[in-house]
Amino acid sequence: MKSVGQRVPKLDAADKATGKSRYVQDLRLPGMLEAKILRSQVPHGRIVSIDVTEAWKVPGVRAVLTAKDIPAKVWGYSKDQVALKGDRVRRIGDELAAVAAPDIEAATEACERIKVVIEPLPAVYGMEAALAPGAPLLHAARGSNLVQTHLYEHGRIEEAFSKAAKIVEGTFVLPAQQHGCLGPAGAIAEWDANGRLTMHDPTQIPFLVQRDLAEALDISPADLRIVQPCIGGAFGARLDLYPHEAIVALLAKKTGTPVRILFSRDEDFQTDPVRPRTIVRLRTAAAADGTLLGRDADILVDCGAYVSWGAMTPVVMVNTFGNFYHCPAARYRARTVCTNTQPTGAFRGFGNPELLFPMETQMDELARALKMDPIDFRLKNANRAEETTPAGGHITSCGFKEVLEAVRTRLKRPAAPAAPHLKRGIGVAAVFHVGGGARIYRSDGCGATVKVDDFGKVVVVVGATDIGQGMETAMAQIAAEELGVDVSMVRVATQADTDIRLWDVGVHASRTTFIAGNAVRLAAKEARKQIEDARAALKLPADAPLDKVVRAEHFRQKGRLITASVFYDPPTSMVDKANHGNVSAAYTWGCHGAEVEVDTETGQVVVKRIVAAHDIGRAINPMHAEGQVEGGVIQGLGYAMFEECVLKDGRMQNGYFLDYRMPGIRDIPEIETVLVETNDPEGPFGAKGIGEPPIVPIGPAIANAIADATGVRMREFPMTPERVWRALRGNR
Amino acid sequence: MKLRLSMRVNGNAVELEIEPHRTLLEVLRNDLGLAGVREGCSTGDCGACTVLVNGKPLVSCLMLAPDAEGASIVTIEGLAKDGKLDPMQEAFVAKGAIQCGFCTPGMILAAKTEDIPEGNLCRCTGYTKIQEAIREERRTTRPQA
Numbered sequence: 001m002k003s004v005g006q007r008v009p010k011l012d013a014a015d016k017a018t019g020k021s022r023y024v025q026d027l028r029l030p031g032m033l034e035a036k037i038l039r040s041q042v043p044h045g046r047i048v049s050i051d052v053t054e055a056w057k058v059p060g061v062r063a064v065l066t067a068k069d070i071p072a073k074v075w076g077y078s079k080d081q082v083a084l085k086g087d088r089v090r091r092i093g094d095e096l097a098a099v100a101a102p103d104i105e106a107a108t109e110a111c112e113r114i115k116v117v118i119e120p121l122p123a124v125y126g127m128e129a130a131l132a133p134g135a136p137l138l139h140a141a142r143g144s145n146l147v148q149t150h151l152y153e154h155g156r157i158e159e160a161f162s163k164a165a166k167i168v169e170g171t172f173v174l175p176a177q178q179h180g181c182l183g184p185a186g187a188i189a190e191w192d193a194n195g196r197l198t199m200h201d202p203t204q205i206p207f208l209v210q211r212d213l214a215e216a217l218d219i220s221p222a223d224l225r226i227v228q229p230c231i232g233g234a235f236g237a238r239l240d241l242y243p244h245e246a247i248v249a250l251l252a253k254k255t256g257t258p259v260r261i262l263f264s265r266d267e268d269f270q271t272d273p274v275r276p277r278t279i280v281r282l283r284t285a286a287a288a289d290g291t292l293l294g295r296d297a298d299i300l301v302d303c304g305a306y307v308s309w310g311a312m313t314p315v316v317m318v319n320t321f322g323n324f325y326h327c328p329a330a331r332y333r334a335r336t337v338c339t340n341t342q343p344t345g346a347f348r349g350f351g352n353p354e355l356l357f358p359m360e361t362q363m364d365e366l367a368r369a370l371k372m373d374p375i376d377f378r379l380k381n382a383n384r385a386e387e388t389t390p391a392g393g394h395i396t397s398c399g400f401k402e403v404l405e406a407v408r409t410r411l412k413r414p415a416a417p418a419a420p421h422l423k424r425g426i427g428v429a430a431v432f433h434v435g436g437g438a439r440i441y442r443s444d445g446c447g448a449t450v451k452v453d454d455f456g457k458v459v460v461v462v463g464a465t466d467i468g469q470g471m472e473t474a475m476a477q478i479a480a481e482e483l484g485v486d487v488s489m490v491r492v493a494t495q496a497d498t499d500i501r502l503w504d505v506g507v508h509a510s511r512t513t514f515i516a517g518n519a520v521r522l523a524a525k526e527a528r529k530q531i532e533d534a535r536a537a538l539k540l541p542a543d544a545p546l547d548k549v550v551r552a553e554h555f556r557q558k559g560r561l562i563t564a565s566v567f568y569d570p571p572t573s574m575v576d577k578a579n580h581g582n583v584s585a586a587y588t589w590g591c592h593g594a595e596v597e598v599d600t601e602t603g604q605v606v607v608k609r610i611v612a613a614h615d616i617g618r619a620i621n622p623m624h625a626e627g628q629v630e631g632g633v634i635q636g637l638g639y640a641m642f643e644e645c646v647l648k649d650g651r652m653q654n655g656y657f658l659d660y661r662m663p664g665i666r667d668i669p670e671i672e673t674v675l676v677e678t679n680d681p682e683g684p685f686g687a688k689g690i691g692e693p694p695i696v697p698i699g700p701a702i703a704n705a706i707a708d709a710t711g712v713r714m715r716e717f718p719m720t721p722e723r724v725w726r727a728l729r730g731n732r
Numbered sequence: 733m734k735l736r737l738s739m740r741v742n743g744n745a746v747e748l749e750i751e752p753h754r755t756l757l758e759v760l761r762n763d764l765g766l767a768g769v770r771e772g773c774s775t776g777d778c779g780a781c782t783v784l785v786n787g788k789p790l791v792s793c794l795m796l797a798p799d800a801e802g803a804s805i806v807t808i809e810g811l812a813k814d815g816k817l818d819p820m821q822e823a824f825v826a827k828g829a830i831q832c833g834f835c836t837p838g839m840i841l842a843a844k845t846e847d848i849p850e851g852n853l854c855r856c857t858g859y860t861k862i863q864e865a866i867r868e869e870r871r872t873t874r875p876q877a
Contacts, residue, residue: 007828010830012833013830014821016833016836017824017825017830017833017837018809019767019769019807019808019809019837021833023834025771026767179855180853180855182770182778182780182835182853183770183772230833231832235855264774467832468830468833468856470831623827623861624828626828630859630860631831632858635858656775657773657778657853658775658777662853663859664850664859665854665859666848668863671858
């Protein structure tokens with residue numbers, strides 16, 4: 001193939017390398033005002049009064065809004081969110097009032113002059129405390145802080161555990177993780193004279209925001225269009241509608257001029273929809289010959305103060321829980337809980353890192369207890385191609401064996417360390433993930449149009465969103481391959497708005513290459529057929545260039561356009577009430593191997609080397625696929641080793657990059673990436689998703705390597721020197 | 733009270749009146765329209781606003797603009813010459829070292845003088861391809877080293 005499989009540089013890379021890309025921070029519209037939000041400093045309380053009189057006295061102030069100035073609309077996943085809070089605050093950072101002024105200094109000063117009286121109420125921060133009888137209630141209408149209970153079961157669980165040769169169990173604690181997008185959040189709103197709203201919004205879900213924001217503003221979705229500027233990182237942070245999007249639109253409406261809101265870094269930290277704090281109690285049973293018999297999990301997931309996508313992570317966890325490995329019996333309960341902390345959302349991997357740290361730790365524990373090699377133990381219980389799991393997942397292509405063997409070949413036991421207080425070890429962990437979309441909404445579809453113009457240029461209009469992963473380039477390569485043109489002749493209309501682009505659910509669930517790729521491929525195929533038909537009808541030679549064929553059609557009466565639109569929605573189903581179903585058209589496997597050195601005197605763990613093998617179906621662009629693996633591995637390394645939101649009385653104590661420790665270039669071990677191509681029958685040119693899987697198994701691979709080196713099991717992230725040091729001393 | 737500030741930016745002489753508390757970042761972005769100077773944190777921790785001040789990479793959010801009096805500043809906009817990318821820009825493009833791109837201008841400028849730009853955060857790439865790009869640039873521009 002000439003385009004697919006090539007290491008084509010990103011089409012937008014030169015613009016990004018020269019500073020020409022325009023993020024929301026770079027856009028300026030004539031007359032544009034800047035917005036600032038006044039936020040609650042009380043974690044839980046009743047709003048007694050908000051007096052904005054003094055705010056209006058700041059020169060230049062054009063609008064001051066509180067709850068009583070805006071439509072009384074509730075919105076969000078569980079209809080518990082409002083743009084500006086009028087009666088109750090439920091976390092530090094809740095939106096109380098908003099100001100628009102010509103510059104951020106005036107807007108900030110006006111916010112500081114607003115007088116707020118809040119009567120504090122008892123607050124609750126831990127999930128177990130929030131579920132205890134008599135706990136302060138966040139949402140009285142719900143009657144409890146419990147949001148939802150997710151249940152799943154297959155096989156005979158009690159019997160499985162009663163006949164087991166070995167049972168391992170443990171409680172695992174996972175922290176909130178910040179997305180840490182280098183580009184902070186923001187949006188610009190402008191209304192035209194006909195009452196139509198344009199949002200310049202770096203969202204991951206333009207078509208869902210169109211609907212949700214219209215609902216929050218009490219306008220018709222037909223009067224709203226979304227334009228996405230260049231997006232400075234997302235990773236799930238932009239997967240919902242957030243209060244600031246509604247607020248900036250309301251300020252723009254009030255003032256009749258464009259308004260922009262940009263978050264400062266500390267505001268971004270305080271409002272980021274973090275990966276939820278999660279507690280997993282898990283036990284796993286195996287027979288003496290290494291056959292898995294059963295697994296049993298009880299999970300708590302923290303929603304924070306309002307219900308957003310964090311509350312949906314159990315749906316992804318259960319997919320792995322019911323499908324991964326041949327496990328004849330499984331029982332699962334996950335409860336989502338509200339606490340007086342910042343709302344939790346989607347984060348790359350979406351529950352899978354939280355679940356697979358426990359699961360893959362216990363796979364390692366069982367292998368050791370049964371004196372089996374951890375890769376042999378996994379192979380013995382591995383999923384295979386062309387099987388349907390007890391959970392209803394239908395497996396088409398499967399490279400599980402290949403990724404395990406790839407790590408076995410490349411991960412070598414290290415030489416003995418230089419000093420007795422240093423211990424070295426190796427560990428492996430695996431991942432199962434959706435690779436062919438994920439039907440978490442009724443639609444998992446995406447539309448694409450391929451147009452060929454009379455200069456031979458191919459334009460792809462697609463609903464999908466580029467968040468840096470390289471959607472644009474992958475789509476161009478797919479269209480170029482199908483049409484037999486050079487990639488340089490393809491443009492992807494990423495700057496088009498939702499009026500022009502075609503429906504897409506959004507960029508999440510590692511779905512874009514698979515779903516949008518299929519839509520683009522089918523549209524390109526149809527366009528190619530139109531060209532061939534035109535050649536035949538016009539009696540042009542078979543080698544007549546594209547531009548000539550299209551021009552011949554444009555310059556004759558009853559000519560035709562070369563343009564094809566296709567909607568692709570994969571052959572999958574949503575899960576039923578019992579959480580059974582085939583949510584993805586393809587599944588993907590990966591395995592990571594890690595080599596570590598542990599300083600037993602300080603608890604310091606140095607990750608020396610990582611092998612990351614992933615079943616990608618086919619790499620449309622191996623360079624960018626490697627980039628997804630390397631980037632995911634290092635975000636996962638941060639989650640496992642460094643990153644944690646430290647809360648005190650509901651307030652994040654480390655909301656700066658200095659204190660919230662994301663991996664830096666000095667933290668990077670050698671990473672060897674192996675892309676296994678299994679040529680999926682449904683994927684475009686055989687491709688499957690790769691965005692999320694690489695963040696998942698790195699943490700448990702490191703934890704298993706620490707156990708190999710020291711004999712000590714880590715069951716809490718991040719595995720800081722202090723936690724490792726304490727664990728080495730029996731958790732004193 | 734405003735101060736008069738003279739400096740060279742991307743080779744051009746610049747004179748402007750500024751409030752003395754403005755940072756170099758604010759002046760470059762807001763007064764001079766150099767949007768490639770990215771503001772990631774404004775506390776000097778992320779490196780996205782890195783510019784070259786007299787050839788040295790510095791975070792422009794921590795430098796008061798009056799301190800740039802007489803200095804020669806290079807931002808990402810000043811790196812490509814006559815429409816041709818700088819070798820470091822080329823290496824970042826060719827090696828796949830750019831994802832969301834927000835850290836990229838600061839990272840490229842820091843990498844001009846630092847083999848390991850440890851003051852610059854990237855959340856997307858895992859740094860592996862950034863390291864490859866820097867090695868590639870060194871190989872092509874300093875073959876004897």
